[in-house]
Amino acid sequence: MNTKNTREILEIVQQIFSTKIPFNNLLGLKLETLDIDNAKITFEMRDELVGNFIHGILHGGVISATLDVMGGFTAFLGILRKMEDRSYEEKIERFSRLGTIDLRIDYLRPGKGKLFIATGSVLRTGNKVAVTRMELHNDENKLIALGTGTYLVG
Amino acid sequence: MNTKNTREILEIVQQIFSTKIPFNNLLGLKLETLDIDNAKITFEMRDELVGNFIHGILHGGVISATLDVMGGFTAFLGILRKMEDRSYEEKIERFSRLGTIDLRIDYLRPGKGKLFIATGSVLRTGNKVAVTRMELHNDENKLIALGTGTYLVG
Amino acid sequence: MNTKNTREILEIVQQIFSTKIPFNNLLGLKLETLDIDNAKITFEMRDELVGNFIHGILHGGVISATLDVMGGFTAFLGILRKMEDRSYEEKIERFSRLGTIDLRIDYLRPGKGKLFIATGSVLRTGNKVAVTRMELHNDENKLIALGTGTYLVG
Amino acid sequence: MNTKNTREILEIVQQIFSTKIPFNNLLGLKLETLDIDNAKITFEMRDELVGNFIHGILHGGVISATLDVMGGFTAFLGILRKMEDRSYEEKIERFSRLGTIDLRIDYLRPGKGKLFIATGSVLRTGNKVAVTRMELHNDENKLIALGTGTYLVG
Numbered sequence: 001m002n003t004k005n006t007r008e009i010l011e012i013v014q015q016i017f018s019t020k021i022p023f024n025n026l027l028g029l030k031l032e033t034l035d036i037d038n039a040k041i042t043f044e045m046r047d048e049l050v051g052n053f054i055h056g057i058l059h060g061g062v063i064s065a066t067l068d069v070m071g072g073f074t075a076f077l078g079i080l081r082k083m084e085d086r087s088y089e090e091k092i093e094r095f096s097r098l099g100t101i102d103l104r105i106d107y108l109r110p111g112k113g114k115l116f117i118a119t120g121s122v123l124r125t126g127n128k129v130a131v132t133r134m135e136l137h138n139d140e141n142k143l144i145a146l147g148t149g150t151y152l153v154g
Numbered sequence: 155m156n157t158k159n160t161r162e163i164l165e166i167v168q169q170i171f172s173t174k175i176p177f178n179n180l181l182g183l184k185l186e187t188l189d190i191d192n193a194k195i196t197f198e199m200r201d202e203l204v205g206n207f208i209h210g211i212l213h214g215g216v217i218s219a220t221l222d223v224m225g226g227f228t229a230f231l232g233i234l235r236k237m238e239d240r241s242y243e244e245k246i247e248r249f250s251r252l253g254t255i256d257l258r259i260d261y262l263r264p265g266k267g268k269l270f271i272a273t274g275s276v277l278r279t280g281n282k283v284a285v286t287r288m289e290l291h292n293d294e295n296k297l298i299a300l301g302t303g304t305y306l307v308g
Numbered sequence: 309m310n311t312k313n314t315r316e317i318l319e320i321v322q323q324i325f326s327t328k329i330p331f332n333n334l335l336g337l338k339l340e341t342l343d344i345d346n347a348k349i350t351f352e353m354r355d356e357l358v359g360n361f362i363h364g365i366l367h368g369g370v371i372s373a374t375l376d377v378m379g380g381f382t383a384f385l386g387i388l389r390k391m392e393d394r395s396y397e398e399k400i401e402r403f404s405r406l407g408t409i410d411l412r413i414d415y416l417r418p419g420k421g422k423l424f425i426a427t428g429s430v431l432r433t434g435n436k437v438a439v440t441r442m443e444l445h446n447d448e449n450k451l452i453a454l455g456t457g458t459y460l461v462g
Numbered sequence: 463m464n465t466k467n468t469r470e471i472l473e474i475v476q477q478i479f480s481t482k483i484p485f486n487n488l489l490g491l492k493l494e495t496l497d498i499d500n501a502k503i504t505f506e507m508r509d510e511l512v513g514n515f516i517h518g519i520l521h522g523g524v525i526s527a528t529l530d531v532m533g534g535f536t537a538f539l540g541i542l543r544k545m546e547d548r549s550y551e552e553k554i555e556r557f558s559r560l561g562t563i564d565l566r567i568d569y570l571r572p573g574k575g576k577l578f579i580a581t582g583s584v585l586r587t588g589n590k591v592a593v594t595r596m597e598l599h600n601d602e603n604k605l606i607a608l609g610t611g612t613y614l615v616g
Contacts, residue, residue, distance in 0.1 A: 324515075328515035329512070329513055329514075329515060329521070330509055330510045330511070330512045330515075330521075331510060331511055331512060331513055331521035331523060331524060332521075333510075334488065334510045334511075335523070355484055356484045356485060356487075356488045357484070357485055357488075358483070358484045358485060359483055359485055360483075361478075361482035361483060361484075362558065367483070367484075367485035367486075367527070368527070368530045368531075368534075368562045368565075369485060369489070369523070369526065369527020369528070369530050369531060370485060370527070372523060372526035372527060372530060372565060372567070373521070373522070373523020373524070373526060373527055374523070376522045376523050376526060377522075377523060380522075404516065407569070408522050408567075408569050409568070409569060410566065410567060410568045410569065411522075411526060411565075411566070411567045411569075412564065412565065412566045413526070413562075413564060413565045414563070414564045415561070415562050415563060415564065415565075
């Protein structure tokens with residue numbers, strides 16, 4: 001097992017995430033990866049992210065965008081686990097080829113809160129396609145939305 | 155039929171859209187409504203909307219957000235058609251209650267282009283729920299993504 | 309709380325399920341409801357339910373049909389919980405008006421097994437719409453497929 | 463172009479469809495393929511396919527099953543078009559590997575009618591994954607339901 005290599009990959013991916021994907025920054029997304037089995041994306045409420053001006057709740061598009069990003073990252077972690085002994089280059093190359101095929105979002109509660117936390121889990125990882133499930137909670141641990149995504153990973 | 159009233163509603167909704175929904179502005183969405191049967195949302199490519207830094211293509215979250223907005227607006231137009239003879243207040247009240255229940259996005263081609271155009275059509279309009287289908291094309295008329303959304307309208 | 313009434317409703321619904329919905333019988337679905345918080349649908353593998361003749365695995369349509377039925381029933385249980393003190397007639401009337409708006413199925417593993425078990429949980433219950441999540445396991449407790457459904461309950 | 467080969471494949475697939483996939487028979491599905499660009503699946507209403515015993519309408523599971531089958535077949539036709547000059551064996555082999563990854567069904571109108579017709583179109587065909595859209599009409603040409611499916615084709 002090549003744990004050092006994996007740790008390095010996660011750091012580089014985190015750097016790419018925060019410096020090379022402009023829309024993640026526009027949303028204010030922060031990727032937190034303590035280890036390969038524990039990742040989350042957080043972001044703070046800001047005026048620019050509001051969809052309903054009367055109630056001050058999160059725009060649905062912020063939710064779908066965040067859950068799509070979380071799903072893609074979850075799919076990548078799933079692949080990383082299966083690639084433990086591969087080279088650094090192969091792993092980064094896989095990351096760059098990742099793409100969303102389709103996405104379903106279920107909006108369950110109004111997006112109220114100061115901070116939001118997205119998490120994800122892998123439902124299926126193959127050589128070509130991964131399916132993931134994502135959740136968005138607010139800072140009171142209320143479930144705001146659920147996502148299901150299918151990603152091209154091959 | 156109360157066409158004048160409908161025209162007025164569309165103008166007010168357009169004003170709400172562009173001044174009271176901050177995230178629409180962050181994305182740069184422009185709502186164009188010549189009449190009740192002809193609406194579209196357009197936006198220009200900008201560096202902030204990029205998801206893939208190597209290929210300079212649109213972030214999937216921009217696509218899902220735009221198609222969700224277009225679906226909600228399409229659902230509202232569907233209701234407006236059924237409310238022709240109702241009062242101005244009833245119509246605005248309906249708009250404020252609109253919410254997305256669920257959304258599916260199919261990503262078909264990389265989001266390349268200078269300008270993107272979202273359109274929508276109603277699949278089902280009831281008193282409680284509307285189902286809509288949405289498309290995103292680029293300025294070369296290539297179909298980038300499809301959406302299907304279920305909206306609470308009652 | 310009108311528990312006796314609820315028990316009675318569950319028995320009648322179970323009777324409707326097994327005698328008045330012919331396609332449930334064609335599939336061989338059995339509804340098991342010990343109580344309002346514990347329902348499942350089971351069915352046995354039979355030659356008629358095969359989709360892939362080489363591997364003898366379940367037809368995808370059997371899976372989607374079963375998860376749709378389970379989702380509808382789960383939505384009904386969610387309403388029942390909110391209607392505890394209502395009359396018998398009101399509850400049955402609600403059951404007869406239930407309808408699927410949309411359904412997503414994620415096929416995760418080949419449908420191998422002798423017995424299959426569908427379960428469900430409520431994600432959202434409103435006065436008009438319920439959203440549910442469903443799972444199909446085989447007799448070795450392997451997760452075969454997941455479903456997400458939106459139901460009209462109003 | 464190897465049209466004769468393609469014609470032959472379609473005949474064999476049609477034979478597999480009607481003799482080796484038992485659940486298709488249980489539903490009464492008939493595959494009609496005049497040519498590679500013109501396929502449909504039809505079935506007649508029968509008592510066994512009823513879901514709502516009061517109104518005598520089609521069970522939702524019959525709809526989802528039929529649209530899944532139509533989507534898979536549509537995906538296969540999409541691959542066939544890209545494989546025109548390949549051998550007979552390669553084409554059949556591709557058919558045997560086809561599998562549904564995920565499926566969305568939108569139920570638009572009650573399934574009333576004597577005959578139902580499913581059609582499909584390809585939204586995206588790659589080497590690994592195909593995305594298709596399907597429709598179910600009744601014999602009065604009313605749109606009963608829509609499907610969107612993602613299929614593994616590699």
